[in-house]
Amino acid sequence: MIKFSATALIHHISPVIDIPSRNGGQSFQKRELILDDTWTKDGNTYPNFVLIEFSGDKMAQLDSFAPGQRVTVEAYVNGREYQGRYFNTIKGMSVAPYQQQQTSHPVGQRPAPAPGYPQQPQYPQQPASYPNQGGYPQAPAPAPMPGTPQGGNLGPEGLPFRN
Template sequence: MAYELTGKVKLIFDAKTFNSGFTKREMVVTVEDGKYPQEILVEFVQDKVTLLDALQPGQEVTVTFDIRGREYNGRYFNNLQGWRVESAGQGENPPPYDEAPPFPTPEDFGDNDIPF
């Protein structure tokens, strides 16, 4: 299940690559929540770390993420794993991977390319 949060980028950390080849990058988004703003840490893994390259602190964003949980030595941990970032007023950054390209129109084909 996907969740979203909207706020301002506070921090963007450098990418970390581990010996196993696993790569992650984290960012903190400040979300206005009544009297006390919340600072939410969101991690991006593997090919999604590049989504943070064009962002700057102070920028308004909407982050789409999944909640991941696990148990380790009797303790339980949760992570917010981001997979899409939309910059306010600029559309998505980069275009989402889960949308199909636009359907071609007849103008997209030359006179000799029509298959019927």
């Protein structure tokens, strides 16, 4: 299974769909959530509707949503082969109202570093009154490494390493 998370608008939520068992056992119940992820590029609109199945106790999550709402869905993609053809099913695990994450930061502030990463030093901005320092001197070119075409010593196949 492949797990993913997606954010899109709700296009449709189905009522409970009852699928009878083939062998007379208990029927299977599901609800379908259809997301509208239509996009536009260069003035052309490309419709994209994605069906996600919710079954069992996960169906009740859909009761508090309606078409037109933006949601974030976590789901799994299941694939199977049947008579030489391949089929996918997207099984919903959770659905929640979309909450936009803040990606910009106030001017002059940086986000806090992730735990375990060193803090970057904060340097003052160069005032406009500093004179132009010109270019930095160029470092000398590194000497060729042994085993490279510039340094000779190639392996038996002409590669800079041996098997």
